Amino acid sequence: MSIIKHGLAAFAAGAIGIALASPAAAAPTKFDFWFGLSGDLARVVDTMCKNFNESQKDYEVVCTSQGNYDATLQNTIAAFRAGKQPTVVQVYDVGTATMMLSGAYKPADKLMEENGYKVDYNDYFPGIARYYATSKGEMLSFPFNSSTALLYWNKDAFAKIGKTEAPKTWEDVGADLQAMKDAGYECPMAINISANESWQLMEQFSAIHNQPIATKNNGYDGLDARLEVNKTKFVQYVTDLKKWYDAGLIKIKSKDLGQDMVQAFASGTCQIILTSVGDHGSVARTQKEGMHWDVAELPVYAGTERKNSLVGGASLWVLSGKSNAEYKGAAAFLNFIHDPKTALFWSTNTGYIPVTKSGFDYMKADGFYDKAPYKGREVAIASLTASEPTDITRGVRLGNFTQIRAEFGTQMQAIFANKVSVQEGLDTLVKNGDAILDRFQQTYPGKTLP
Amino acid sequence: MEKRVTFSKWSIGILFAVPQLLLIFTFFYWPAGQAVYWSLTLQQPWGGGNIWVGLENFRAILSSADYWNSITASLVFAGISTGLAMFIALVLAALTDRQLAGSRLYRVVLIWPYGIAAPALALAFRFILAPEAGFLSVINRMWPGIWDPGLDGADAMASIIIAFSWKYVGYNFIFFLAAFQAIPRSLIEAAAMDGSGVLRRFRDIQFPLITPTIFFLLVINITESFQDSFGIVDIMTAGGPANATNLMVYKIYSDGFKGLDYSGAAAQSIILMLLIIVLTIFQFRFIERRVHYG
Numbered sequence: 001m002s003i004i005k006h007g008l009a010a011f012a013a014g015a016i017g018i019a020l021a022s023p024a025a026a027a028p029t030k031f032d033f034w035f036g037l038s039g040d041l042a043r044v045v046d047t048m049c050k051n052f053n054e055s056q057k058d059y060e061v062v063c064t065s066q067g068n069y070d071a072t073l074q075n076t077i078a079a080f081r082a083g084k085q086p087t088v089v090q091v092y093d094v095g096t097a098t099m100m101l102s103g104a105y106k107p108a109d110k111l112m113e114e115n116g117y118k119v120d121y122n123d124y125f126p127g128i129a130r131y132y133a134t135s136k137g138e139m140l141s142f143p144f145n146s147s148t149a150l151l152y153w154n155k156d157a158f159a160k161i162g163k164t165e166a167p168k169t170w171e172d173v174g175a176d177l178q179a180m181k182d183a184g185y186e187c188p189m190a191i192n193i194s195a196n197e198s199w200q201l202m203e204q205f206s207a208i209h210n211q212p213i214a215t216k217n218n219g220y221d222g223l224d225a226r227l228e229v230n231k232t233k234f235v236q237y238v239t240d241l242k243k244w245y246d247a248g249l250i251k252i253k254s255k256d257l258g259q260d261m262v263q264a265f266a267s268g269t270c271q272i273i274l275t276s277v278g279d280h281g282s283v284a285r286t287q288k289e290g291m292h293w294d295v296a297e298l299p300v301y302a303g304t305e306r307k308n309s310l311v312g313g314a315s316l317w318v319l320s321g322k323s324n325a326e327y328k329g330a331a332a333f334l335n336f337i338h339d340p341k342t343a344l345f346w347s348t349n350t351g352y353i354p355v356t357k358s359g360f361d362y363m364k365a366d367g368f369y370d371k372a373p374y375k376g377r378e379v380a381i382a383s384l385t386a387s388e389p390t391d392i393t394r395g396v397r398l399g400n401f402t403q404i405r406a407e408f409g410t411q412m413q414a415i416f417a418n419k420v421s422v423q424e425g426l427d428t429l430v431k432n433g434d435a436i437l438d439r440f441q442q443t444y445p446g447k448t449l450p
Numbered sequence: 451m452e453k454r455v456t457f458s459k460w461s462i463g464i465l466f467a468v469p470q471l472l473l474i475f476t477f478f479y480w481p482a483g484q485a486v487y488w489s490l491t492l493q494q495p496w497g498g499g500n501i502w503v504g505l506e507n508f509r510a511i512l513s514s515a516d517y518w519n520s521i522t523a524s525l526v527f528a529g530i531s532t533g534l535a536m537f538i539a540l541v542l543a544a545l546t547d548r549q550l551a552g553s554r555l556y557r558v559v560l561i562w563p564y565g566i567a568a569p570a571l572a573l574a575f576r577f578i579l580a581p582e583a584g585f586l587s588v589i590n591r592m593w594p595g596i597w598d599p600g601l602d603g604a605d606a607m608a609s610i611i612i613a614f615s616w617k618y619v620g621y622n623f624i625f626f627l628a629a630f631q632a633i634p635r636s637l638i639e640a641a642a643m644d645g646s647g648v649l650r651r652f653r654d655i656q657f658p659l660i661t662p663t664i665f666f667l668l669v670i671n672i673t674e675s676f677q678d679s680f681g682i683v684d685i686m687t688a689g690g691p692a693n694a695t696n697l698m699v700y701k702i703y704s705d706g707f708k709g710l711d712y713s714g715a716a717a718q719s720i721i722l723m724l725l726i727i728v729l730t731i732f733q734f735r736f737i738e739r740r741v742h743y744g
Contacts, residue, residue: 442501
């Protein structure tokens with residue numbers, strides 16, 4: 001049904017485009033799309049761009065990788081200040097609050113409406129849409145590459161301790177780790193405590209347990225929100241991780257130590273990791289010959305009513321100050337990406353999940369989730385849709401969140417190196433994080449989040 | 451008939467200096483002025499409303515424990531790495547200056563490291579010093595956890611000092627060697643004939659004569675350790691663990707570019723600039739007195 005609808009909308013838009021452009025329709029309208037993915041993923045984006053350009057004659061998108069998310073935002077800001085910004089840009093989840101206050105964008109929903117596209121916003125998974133929507137539900141940017149965190153477990157190691165299922169509670173995890181250690185496994189579980197892992201350690205954990213990261217509903221209700229992770233269930237989580245680390249049940253694995261946790265899991269060195277569903281493809285490609293593994297939802301503490309996990313990844317923003325012709329192209333491009341067929345192409349080649357229900361249904365009907373390397377990825381959808389998002393689990397809307405994540409990494413390192421206690425470390429995280437939020441609020445006096 | 455165009459000395463001087471002045475102004479004073487202006491405002495990253503806050507940015511920075519930690523780390527780094535790089539280079543240069551077989555080869559081999567770009571060098575050292583897979587993994591197998599730059603701040607500091615010194619040994623070596631070679635052979639030969647040994651000749655003849663070079667390298671090395679350490683820190687430790695290697699120059703980068711706090715970063719740049727100026731003045735006032743320009 002919705003495919004037909006999208007098809008019709010695309011057809012209508014195409015017709016309008018041709019009607020308007022036909023008198024001088026020799027060369028297609030070019031517009032720029034800057035993105036932050038690199039390597040394999042950048043090649044997939046390039047193919048997608050090529051597919052878009054070949055699907056119609058009116059527009060030509062020029063897709064340029066800027067290397068990573070940080071660089072994309074930095075370069076876009078520099079370009080914007082110089083008046084040479086791209087039309088469409090991919091911005092990571094944590095940049096959302098900064099983007100919303102930038103005044104530098106054209107709301108994506110208005111863009112689509114002005115150009116005659118009808119987008120069914122209810123089609124987006126609520127956990128994904130609300131991360132990027134205003135408090136009134138307007139979609140200022142469109143979700144693009146989305147993921148969520150999962151527990152990866154080595155079935156062979158679990159079989160050794162007489163288990164056939166992944167642990168569902170953190171209490172079970174503790175017992176299983178000890179059992180695996182006793183069975184001779186050097187590294188029952190691997191974690192990484194760098195800044196970016198804030199995403200799965202702090203943010204996903206808090207969402208699933210319905211615990212706030214900051215006041216004012218994680219910042220959605222005002223720039224005066226302040227952190228409060230030093231007094232939620234998160235304290236117990238860090239305490240347990242530290243305890244297991246001290247007992248040798250958990251090892252820290254990161255690239256700068258020689259092996260990151262995904263490699264440690266795929267090679268069979270470590271038996272449990274928590275990481276993005278986006279790594280599902282990497283594990284499948286690089287796993288040790290004959291190893292049996294699977295994914296499950298992140299565990300919760302016993303007695304917790306599980307809530308939806310958070311979306312990670314990035315969304316597409318359309319920047320202000322471009323011509324109408326370029327905006328038409330951008331609208332056509334967003335519409336193309338929104339198409340379930342594109343979702344299937346995207347998910348097959350990356351590991352990211354579809355962002356719309358219709359995309360998911362299309363992929364299910366296509367048998368995607370029954371095929372070998374992709375089997376298990378549907379757990380991510382189950383995790384994201386475990387509940388209707390609450391005021392806390394719809395997302396995190398804090399200014400300069402990248403700096404807060406950096407502070408998270410710093411304090412976790414201090415805690416795990418025994419420089420400070422868990423409580424001291426988290427108190428410092430809150431104190432320094434609040435100073436960052438304070439500064440953001442001062443930079444935008446009198447402004448409120450849309 | 452003689453035709454003469456005359457300029458007053460003043461105007462011709464200005465005329466020739468204009469291109470240079472223009473370049474200096476455009477590339478040095480204008481950005482520096484911009485940084486001063488930014489440091490007194492709160493800059494919204496996307497442009498638009500900039501708020502004048504006076505010295506508030508400086509107050510915020512100077513009252514942050516993280517910033518003082520970053521100053522301490524920078525001073526420790528500058529002191530140890532400069533000392534190490536200069537001492538090793540001096541010893542090597544003194545050794546290769548003597549008429550040893552193969553000293554030409556030594557020279558070439560020792561000059562090479564300076565040609566390696568900081569990021570490439572840092573990447574190499576990251577692998578060499580990786581606790582599990584690297585060169586030092588052997589000691590880790592004997593005493594687990596003894597070398598852990600990923601979690602131990604002192605180890606991380608040691609690894610960036612090693613990488614930085616390694617690079618500057620090459621640089622310093624070139625200058626020291628040139629200085630040694632410039633010492634008239636006759637002086638040393640005369641001393642040798644008088645019966646003074648190698649160490650005595652070094653202390654009383656060579657060392658005093660190369661003090662201008664030592665002083666020059668000291669100024670350059672300290673300045674560079676504050677600024678050129680960026681690539682090494684970014685690749686090897688990214689300022690971690692727990693800010694142990696968050697040197698001033700790296701903190702400016704991460705606050706300014708990753709954190710989009712342009713004003714805070716501008717204020718930190720001003721402070722770094724002042725610190726380097728003060729250090730340089732200090733070196734010229736107090737250390738240069740001991741320099742013998744011959």
